[in-house]
Amino acid sequence: MSKKRILISGNEAIAAGAIHAGCNFYAGYPITPQNELIAYMAKHMPLSSPPGVFIQAESELAAISMVYGAAACGSRAMTSSSSPGVSLKQEGISYISGAQLPAVIVNIMRGGPGLGNIAPAQSDYFQATRGGGHGDYHLIVLAPASVQEAYDLTQKSFYLADKYRIAVMILGDGILGQMMEPINLFTQKNNTHILKPWALTGCKGRKPNIVKSFFLREGALEKFNLKLQKNYELIRRKEACYEGLFLEDARIILVAYGTMARIAKSAVSQLRLLGKKVGLIRPISLWPFPEKAFQSRSKKVKYLVVEMSYGQMLEDVKLAVSALAQVAFLCRSGGGITSEEEIIKKVKKIL
Amino acid sequence: MEKIFARPEALLDISTHYCPGCGHGIAHRLIAEVVDELGIREKTIGIAPVGCAVVAYDYWNFDCSEAAHGRALAVATAIKRVRPQNIVFTYQGDGDLAAIGTNETIHAANRGENLTVVFINNAVYGMTGGQMAPTTLLGQKTSTTINGRSRQMHGYPLKISEMLALLPGVHYIERVSFHNPQGVLRARQAIKQGFKNQIDNLGFSMVEILSPCPTYWGLSPKESLEWIREVMQKEFPLGMIK
Numbered sequence: 001m002s003k004k005r006i007l008i009s010g011n012e013a014i015a016a017g018a019i020h021a022g023c024n025f026y027a028g029y030p031i032t033p034q035n036e037l038i039a040y041m042a043k044h045m046p047l048s049s050p051p052g053v054f055i056q057a058e059s060e061l062a063a064i065s066m067v068y069g070a071a072a073c074g075s076r077a078m079t080s081s082s083s084p085g086v087s088l089k090q091e092g093i094s095y096i097s098g099a100q101l102p103a104v105i106v107n108i109m110r111g112g113p114g115l116g117n118i119a120p121a122q123s124d125y126f127q128a129t130r131g132g133g134h135g136d137y138h139l140i141v142l143a144p145a146s147v148q149e150a151y152d153l154t155q156k157s158f159y160l161a162d163k164y165r166i167a168v169m170i171l172g173d174g175i176l177g178q179m180m181e182p183i184n185l186f187t188q189k190n191n192t193h194i195l196k197p198w199a200l201t202g203c204k205g206r207k208p209n210i211v212k213s214f215f216l217r218e219g220a221l222e223k224f225n226l227k228l229q230k231n232y233e234l235i236r237r238k239e240a241c242y243e244g245l246f247l248e249d250a251r252i253i254l255v256a257y258g259t260m261a262r263i264a265k266s267a268v269s270q271l272r273l274l275g276k277k278v279g280l281i282r283p284i285s286l287w288p289f290p291e292k293a294f295q296s297r298s299k300k301v302k303y304l305v306v307e308m309s310y311g312q313m314l315e316d317v318k319l320a321v322s323a324l325a326q327v328a329f330l331c332r333s334g335g336g337i338t339s340e341e342e343i344i345k346k347v348k349k350i351l
Numbered sequence: 352m353e354k355i356f357a358r359p360e361a362l363l364d365i366s367t368h369y370c371p372g373c374g375h376g377i378a379h380r381l382i383a384e385v386v387d388e389l390g391i392r393e394k395t396i397g398i399a400p401v402g403c404a405v406v407a408y409d410y411w412n413f414d415c416s417e418a419a420h421g422r423a424l425a426v427a428t429a430i431k432r433v434r435p436q437n438i439v440f441t442y443q444g445d446g447d448l449a450a451i452g453t454n455e456t457i458h459a460a461n462r463g464e465n466l467t468v469v470f471i472n473n474a475v476y477g478m479t480g481g482q483m484a485p486t487t488l489l490g491q492k493t494s495t496t497i498n499g500r501s502r503q504m505h506g507y508p509l510k511i512s513e514m515l516a517l518l519p520g521v522h523y524i525e526r527v528s529f530h531n532p533q534g535v536l537r538a539r540q541a542i543k544q545g546f547k548n549q550i551d552n553l554g555f556s557m558v559e560i561l562s563p564c565p566t567y568w569g570l571s572p573k574e575s576l577e578w579i580r581e582v583m584q585k586e587f588p589l590g591m592i593k
Binding site for chain 1: 392393394395396399405406408411412413414415416417418419422425426427428429430432433434436437454455457458
């Protein structure tokens with residue numbers, strides 16, 4: 001296990017994490033603010049041993065379909081983009097989900113809707129956590145809040161993708177993608193090789209394998225969907241994760257993920273210095289949403305959800321607390337980011 | 352008694368869902384025969400389109416994948432890149448290859464991907480009920496060109512094979528036709544050439560087949576073959592394009 005420590009941007013850390021997790025296929029299309037990722041892959045994929053495949057695709061539609069093809073052959077495959085590009089990828093993500101292919105998709109979010117801008121945002125939360133494309137499916141969605149965590153979770157995402165035959169999304173934003181932090185490089189222990197007897201390799205010595213999402217016969221699609229739902233239920237039970245801070249005595253708990261959680265964490269520290277009983281829940285998995293973090297708490301606890309979107313994660317928090325507790329909300333979006341001061345002001349107001 | 356004609360091993364013994372007089376069954380069989388003849392069944396990976404041939408994998412006896420409508424050549428590109436030891440081909444209709452998938456088609460060809468493409472041109476969308484295809488002829492009536500395709504309203508039939516032939520990455524393109532048994536035999540040779548080119552690492556190869564769709568041409572199977580010869584081949588001349 002390497003213990004090398006390097007200074008690297010979030011985008012590059014995701015790319016490095018992918019390569020260290022054995023990603024051997026990447027296809028992408030340039031879009032800001034994730035261009036460091038595609039450039040890193042172009043440079044480093046051919047240097048892997050054995051060399052990985054890097055393709056700059058003609059479009060996001062093609063890139064995600066290439067990921068579909070590589071994943072169908074059992075490769076560890078990834079694509080990355082930012083919000084408008086991820087909208088285009090939804091076609092392929094739905095097909096990948098329907099064909100139960102493991103794949104990793106990175107969305108370094110920017111402001112929307114439409115072309116929006118290139119400033120950080122978290123407004124693709126619904127798209128990421130509700131499926132995004134057509135059909136009844138989910139991705140596992142992981143939201144790193146630091147460059148180290150971006151590296152770690154990317155490695156984990158390949159393992160989860162293989163384990164559950166599911167697409168995993170790394171959901172970050174422009175700040176996380178662009179900022180540089182020191183990280184420790186390592187190969188994750190749980191990064192085990194998972195056999196893929198369903199993969200397309202040529203039918204030598206076995207019956208042909210078919211990778212498909214088309215179930216025309218009456219009842220077949222419903223049956224298949226129930227199988228998918230069973231898998232999602234298992235993932236809900238096993239893979240929800242979050243970071244909790246000062247939850248034991250907190251009277252008000254901030255809820256934030258990714259970059260916003262870092263700012264919220266600073267606000268919590270400041271408020272604690274002032275003697276305020278404030279805590280933080282930082283969902284790391286956005287799907288499955290860590291509902292347990294909200295349950296079995298006193299009904300007197302209040303929540304303040306802070307996000308760079310107009311009330312998307314807010315819905316999951318409300319669902320998790322089952323409307324028993326007061327859930328306040330604070331947000332900015334379209335490139336605006338709620339500041340530490342605004343959070344502190346809001347918390348003081350609620351208290 | 353000596354057996355001189357049999358079902359190819361690469362073709363399963365299953366009745367197809369195709370309409371009477373449709374060309375897909377012939378094309379499926381020719382591919383299966385060629386795959387057997389070249390001894391590549393155990394390393395072939397086929398990509399089925401979205402369209403009438405969406406369940407082509409139900410009839411072939413080798414590994415296959417579906418692709419989203421039009422994306423077959425993006426899927427095939429990745430498969431061939433990660434498994435260059437396999438033989439990878441796409442099977443696509445005119446809507447799939449030359450309308451919704453034009454971008455993927457042009458760029459896979461331009462990259463010179465070492466792939467084989469079997470392109471079924473029947474000048475109409477069959478699966479969805481007979482709408483205008485990019486290859487629908489001027490004057491041809493479809494459910495979305497009820498007075499016939501007009502160049503003012505709908506533009507011209509798209510000659511994608513001629514377009515692709517301009518690209519340096521393309522090694523081989525031939526247009527063949529199922530209008531008679533000789534045409535079918537020529538198609539078989541062309542398909543075999545397409546697969547041999549891939550085995551020899553020569554790059555992008557495509558065989559365009561003018562194939563009958565009696566149902567949505569509103570013709571009998573026999574009339575359909577005549578229409579291919581007398582009308583369709585004038586717009587889409589046969590022969591080696593590259």
